[in-house]
Amino acid sequence: MKLLEDRIREDGRVLGEDVLKVDNFLNHQVDPKLMAQLGxxxxxxxxxxxIDKVLTVESSGIAPAVFTALDLDVPMVFARKKQSLTLSAENxxxxxxxxxxxxxxxxxxxxRFINEGERVLLIDDFLANGQAVQGMMEIVDAAGAELVGVGIVIEKTFQKGRQLLDEAGLHVESLARISAFNDGQVEFAD
Amino acid sequence: MKLLEDRIREDGRVLGEDVLKVDNFLNHQVDPKLMAQLGxxxxxxxxxxxIDKVLTVESSGIAPAVFTALDLDVPMVFARKKQSLTLSAENxxxxxxxxxxxxxxxxxxxxRFINEGERVLLIDDFLANGQAVQGMMEIVDAAGAELVGVGIVIEKTFQKGRQLLDEAGLHVESLARISAFNDGQVEFAD
Incomplete structure (x- = not known):
């Protein structure tokens, strides 16, 4: 998505070898018009x-996910992140x-919020090693729902997450695919 | 806002004396169309x-705040919540x-995301004792910005938050104002 690539080039900050900060338009300060366009x-x-339901994880996935759900006319669910866990039969x-x-x-x-047979679309802000998406996949499986797509705002193609998802045979769409950071510059995959 | 009151009556669950769960349309599962209407x-x-900027706190404030910011054509910033705090000159x-x-x-x-002189609107999902809003007010003050409004999705008028904000002379708008829970039923203030 050219609009997003341009924005990353303009406003993204590369830190060190492989960290891209996009906290001025995606995950701390948020550009609502861009979020609507991503959705x-x-x-x-x-x-x-x-799709029956859009699923994401708090907090950075919420803005793109809610616009996606609006345009698909389905509910959005955001998973809660916790450091400690009290197991409960309800979750x-x-x-x-x-x-x-x-x-x-x-x-x-x-x-109550993911039901058997529902067709679920995962949305997340970043795909790197794919751990968050894998966690959401486990939850969708446990619910007897079907994961039918994964939408990623920014993918780092040089980390292993995409390969994991491709091997699982999933329909994955990333709106920007970063293939390398070169002297602080972002390079996009074709 | 009648639409919101109707939804609370229909889908809200009253637990105990003073807890209202709206996790099926506001703060876990989210109804995107309703969020767009609140915004x-x-x-x-x-x-x-x-308004120059909309400010909220992760995670439940993000959905209503991003639609508000979209309609006002300004950026949205969500404060991060942390249990432990590493002080930094950058924050x-x-x-x-x-x-x-x-x-x-x-x-x-x-x-970088709240600047001197900016006119800030706070958005939050609930107003009860007003602690989260007070925290955001401190941050707006520290930045030399001006708090010009507080928008609340659901206010509990019988807790002390609203009084605190009124005493501070703030322009407060709550889209639903709950005055009491009566035998598990929600009563709204006029």
Missing amino acids: EEFARLFRDEK YTADVFSFTKQETNHIIVDK | EEFARLFRDEK YTADVFSFTKQETNHIIVDK
Whole structure:
């Protein structure tokens, strides 16, 4: 999506070897018009999948996910992240290991909000090693729902997340695909 | 806002004396069409305040805040909540005491995202004791910005938050004002 690539080139900040900060338009300060455009694009890309529900994880996924859900005319559910976990029969849970923070968090979804047979679209802000998406996949599986698509705002193609999703045979759409950081410059995959 | 009151009557669940769960359309599962309507209403109510930025706290404030910001054509910033706090010269921080959880959390905003002189509108999902709003007010003050409005999705008029904000002379708009829970039924203030 050229609009998003241009915005990343203009406003993204590359830190170190492989960190891209987009906190001035995506995950701390948020550009609502851009979010509406991302939502529209995800809705267009996944419309044929007959989505029943959009699922994301708090907090950075919420803005693009809510616009996607609006355009697809379905509810959005955001999983809660917790550092400690009180197991409950009312929730689905999964462990998510963060490579950046080197710690395990848990994601939680109330069982009332994902139902057997529902066709679920996952939306997330970043795809790197794919841990958060894998956690959400476990939750969708546990609910007996069907994961029919994964929409990613920014993918880092040089980390292993995309390969994992492709191997699982999933329909994945990333709106910007970063292939390398070169001297602080972002390079996009074709 | 009648639409919201009707939805609370229909889908809200009253637990115990003073807890209202709206996790099936506001703060876990989210109805995107309703969020768009809340945002439109907030934008209408605060349009004359010439807002430069919408501020909220993760995670439940994000959906209504992003639609408000879209309609006002300004950026939205969501403060991060942390249990532990590493002080940094790059951030504004404030302590927020949770009466429900009986614990203090911290909210954090990068200094780049609130600027001196900006006219800030706070949006939050609930107003009860007003602790989260007070924390955000401290951050707006520290930045030398001006708090010109507070938009609340659901206010509990019988807790002390609204009084605090009125005493501070703020322009407060709550889209639903709950005056009491009566045998598990929600009563709205006029």
